[in-house]
Amino acid sequence: MKKPELMSPIRDWSSLEACKDYADAVYFGVDSLTMRASSGITLKELPKFVSKTHLYGLRAYLTLNSVVYNQDIAKAINIVKKAKEAKVDALIVWDPAVIEIAKKEKVPFFISTQANVSNYKSAEFYKKQGAKRVVLAREMTLKQIKEVKKKTNIEIETFVHGAMCMAISGRCILSAYLFGKSANCGFCAQPCRKEWFLSDEDGNKISVGKKYFMSAKDICMIEFIPQLIKAGIDSFKIEGRKRDAKYIEVTSRCYREAIDAYYDKTFSDQKVKKWKKELSSVYNRGFSTGFYFGTPGPEGISYNKADNISSTEKILAGYVVHYYPKAKAGSVRLDHMSIKIGDKIIVEGKYTFIEQEIESIEIENKSVKMGGKGTEVAVIFNSPVRKGDKVFLIRERKI
Structure with a gap:
């Protein structure tokens, strides 16, 4: 086969x-x-x-x-x-x-x-x-x-x-009708993912017990x-x-x-x-x-939450400011979050996608366990990265 x-x-x-x-x-x-x-x-x-x-x-x-x-x-x-x-x-x-x-x-x-x-x-x-x-x-x-x-x-x-x-x-046709954005032309505003309610002809709202009954x-x-x-x-x-x-x-x-x-x-x-x-x-x-x-019946609808329920999330930590091919290392400016050894990261850019664990961090040629927000750190990368690539932390989502 x-x-x-x-x-x-x-x-x-x-x-x-x-x-x-x-x-x-x-x-x-x-x-x-x-x-x-x-x-x-x-x-x-x-x-x-x-x-x-x-x-x-x-x-x-x-x-x-x-x-x-x-x-x-x-x-x-x-x-x-x-x-x-x-x-x-x-x-x-x-x-x-x-x-x-x-x-x-x-x-x-x-x-x-x-x-x-x-x-x-x-x-x-x-x-x-x-x-x-x-x-x-x-x-x-x-x-x-x-x-x-x-x-x-x-x-x-x-x-x-x-x-x-x-x-x-x-x-x-809902998206085009409600928002003037045609789903059939690639511009769906996803009205089915929004919270809806029912009402009768007199405008009285009818409780259905669920929020997102079209999602x-x-x-x-x-x-x-x-x-x-x-x-x-x-x-x-x-x-x-x-x-x-x-x-x-x-x-x-x-x-x-x-x-x-x-x-x-x-x-x-x-x-x-x-x-x-x-x-x-x-x-x-x-x-x-x-x-x-x-x-599918009711089990096919996400009634209580219309958006992402993934168990992990990406959090922007900073940006690559330089890459050194021979050393396979890059400088990362931590504008948004601190990082530490053992953190899982994703580096993503127009032509870049790598996922790895941080095994070492240096600040001014000295090994450290953590780089704080606002600092510039050196990190070894498993694959080449590029200036301007975004560095994300991967963390368990808080429910």
């Missing part, structure tokens, strides 16, 4: 550094016509980014999956042409206009989950249009997914981890990786193109380990417990299995 592809999300360049050792492919947008408008990769940077992705042995998939209006057609044509020049491995699209542009330019394309492909006939239709793969609707059950795979000859991709939307395939928990299928592999799913996708590099590193690593463990015949309940603990340490709203085993 062919091993499924693991696809990781990309917010910016540091995301690539975070997942390069675990993912088989990455998906990302540029600075327009994508469902996550705050992409850290520009169209101008596209050739360089794709080249680096390929250098790491990963496939590069460009999302071009927002609603496309008349005034956007020329922009879409330009992006597809630039993607072709950059040797992007595939586009992730759904608008018929963009499909036609991709076909004309002979750029491979996948059908985005925005198309809401929910049956094998739809999958067959898109295959006839030239699609290499369909990203199935998140509202499909595992049984339905198996049926699509059995009755079609096209690659299928599903989300295995990350945020769930309360709207079908993410096609929400879905995140999907987490790591426990069921064996079942997903047996279902014949070709690509496992991690949601999170707006998440930081730490989230991308942890989710990519855990799912890589889970997939490999299945093929090594070492997949176990003990490992699942460890992976879930690690996944809980980064951004999450609580976990559920989404629609894989049927329509």
